[in-house]
Amino acid sequence: MDFGRDMTKTPGIVAKSNIRLVDETHLGDDPLDRELCLKANEAAKDLFFGNDYTTSKQATDNSEDEETLKLIDCSLYNEQHLPPARRLIQPNDLVVVFESFNDLNFVYATPNDIFSNRNGHFHHNDFIGKPYGCKIRSKDNEGLGFLYLLRPTPELWARSLPHRTQIVHELDASMITHYLEISPNMTVCESGTGSGAMSHVILRSIAPKGKLHTYEFNKMRVGKARKEFEGHGLGHLVQVHHRDVCGKKNLLAAKNGANSEEGIEQSAEDDALTDSATTDVDNDDMNEEEEVDDGKGGFQLGQAAAHAIFLDLPEPWLAVPHAAYTIKPNGRICSYSPCMEQTQKTVAAMKQNGFHSMRTVEARLKEYYVDEYEMETPPSDLLDIPTEEAVSLEKERQVGGTQKTKESEDKTDNDIKVNGKKRSNDSVKGPSRKILCARPFAHMRGHTAFLTFATAGNKLRPDPNASLT
Numbered sequence: 128m129d130f131g132r133d134m135t136k137t138p139g140i141v142a143k144s145n146i147r148l149v150d151e152t153h154l155g156d157d158p159l160d161r162e163l164c165l166k167a168n169e170a171a172k173d174l175f176f177g178n179d180y181t182t183s184k185q186a187t188d189n190s191e192d193e194e195t196l197k198l199i200d201c202s203l204y205n206e207q208h209l210p211p212a213r214r215l216i217q218p219n220d221l222v223v224v225f226e227s228f229n230d231l232n233f234v235y236a237t238p239n240d241i242f243s244n245r246n247g248h249f250h251h252n253d254f255i256g257k258p259y260g261c262k263i264r265s266k267d268n269e270g271l272g273f274l275y276l277l278r279p280t281p282e283l284w285a286r287s288l289p290h291r292t293q294i295v296h297e298l299d300a301s302m303i304t305h306y307l308e309i310s311p312n313m314t315v316c317e318s319g320t321g322s323g324a325m326s327h328v329i330l331r332s333i334a335p336k337g338k339l340h341t342y343e344f345n346k347m348r349v350g351k352a353r354k355e356f357e358g359h360g361l362g363h364l365v366q367v368h369h370r371d372v373c374g375k376k377n378l379l380a381a382k383n384g385a386n387s388e389e390g391i392e393q394s395a396e397d398d399a400l401t402d403s404a405t406t407d408v409d410n411d412d413m414n415e416e417e418e419v420d421d422g423k424g425g426f427q428l429g430q431a432a433a434h435a436i437f438l439d440l441p442e443p444w445l446a447v448p449h450a451a452y453t454i455k456p457n458g459r460i461c462s463y464s465p466c467m468e469q470t471q472k473t474v475a476a477m478k479q480n481g482f483h484s485m486r487t488v489e490a491r492l493k494e495y496y497v498d499e500y501e502m503e504t505p506p507s508d509l510l511d512i513p514t515e516e517a518v519s520l521e522k523e524r525q526v527g528g529t530q531k532t533k534e535s536e537d538k539t540d541n542d543i544k545v546n547g548k549k550r551s552n553d554s555v556k557g558p559s560r561k562i563l564c565a566r567p568f569a570h571m572r573g574h575t576a577f578l579t580f581a582t583a584g585n586k587l588r589p590d591p592n593a594s595l596t
């Protein structure tokens with residue numbers, strides 16, 4: 128993934144920002160329209176480049192900026208979306224492999240490696256140098272098997288990544304990003320890291336100069352996450368901390384007394400978790416200036432250091448006092464919990480720690496097929512409400528069976544009067560034609576979690592660890 132590029136140095140930046148500036152030649156003759164478009168262009172530039180742009184613009188009396196911020200010709204506009212990324216696959220690049228709509232896989236394009244599936248063998252050498260999005264044919268099976276090679280996005284990565292834990296899926300992830308108001312260059316804290324699915328979503332939003340501090344107490348997951356972030360070109364945007372943010376050891380020791388049986392038992396359990404499954408972790412992934420978990424909990428970034436905090440933990444309420452200390456005044460927090468009991472405890476902790484404007488939501492996805500279907504159209508002369516005459520005729524038919532009245536005999540089975548107009552029963556079946564319809568997917572993803580959002584108060588909060596020795 129390549130969304131950590133420094134945007135201000137990217138050539139063609141205006142196109143890549145997805146902000147469309149209107150070229151002078153398209154402004155038209157109306158003086159008011161022209162004025163509005165020029166002002167909108169200026170606002171778009173300021174919005175995208177932020178204060179740096181405005182300051183340098185004022186300083187240089189705009190001569191140099193005109194050079195770097197040339198308006199683009201809309202007719203040549205090359206549609207590009209963030210994140211910007213390489214067009215061609217390079218050696219060791221992450222590639223999402225589309226096998227079918229329900230089967231996404233991934234590979235790192237490694238010279239001389241082979242990717243195999245039920246459709247055949249695919250040589251990585253054939254991937255390298257090809258554009259993302261291309262179709263690759265198998266070397267065997269007479270080339271009948273094929274794959275599409277896709278450029279990774281957080282959404283595609285979430286669908287193909289190796290699951291080490293439950294992950295946050297796209298619907299929840301988009302709600303979280305939106306309501307945490309995560310935007311470029313923010314500092315965000317997250318715990319736990321788990322499989323890194325939510326981390327990738329956050330990273331795309333905080334690029335190019337933000338920082339994600341993600342905390343995980345399982346050593347194996349820490350190592351794997353670090354390796355993946357580096358491999359995806361995101362290492363400069365993220366720091367993975369090996370740490371228990373809840374400080375459970377300390378809490379239990381304080382509650383039960385360090386020597387009590389329960390305290391010791393729980394501590395042993397936590398040690399097992401912290402050191403679990405280290406065998407398949409590459410030591411290089413763990414040697415990165417390993418910080419020592421002092422057992423106190425918290426994010427160790429100091430007071431008011433994070434713009435937003437995301438918690439996906441079994442006991443988020445224990446992390447809330449630490450979050451209150453680390454978050455900036457008026458910053459946003461979100462806790463993701465599958466159970467209402469967890470949510471209730473978290474909301475109570477948030478209230479106690481100065482958060483306000485709590486809102487808990489459950490997002491459910493309902494997808495539709497919207498497509499053209501062959502259908503019979505209703506007759507144009509069929510009216511909803513039958514006349515009295517038509518109703519009595521129908522009654523006579525039901526009661527009389529074969530004993531038809533003279534009047535009814537006048538009306539053949541094929542003829543019926545509706546609101547005074549004669550209509551032939553033949554016209555009940557309209558001609559069949561294609562109609563645009565919408566129908567919901569048969570499978571609907573059900574409950575994932577309750578998302579609780581809140582805003583930090585505007586006063587600084589004390590460090591819960593301050594009283595600990």
Ligand code: SAM
Pocket residue numbers: 292293294295318319320321322323324325326342343344345348370371372373374439440441442
């Ligand atoms: N949000 C992640 C994703 O989208 O991939 C999944 C997170 S997973 C459900 C929860 C993670 O939190 C687990 O990996 C677990 O080891 C970690 N965890 C649980 N308690 C923790 C704590 N007190 N401190 C740090 N990590 C913790």
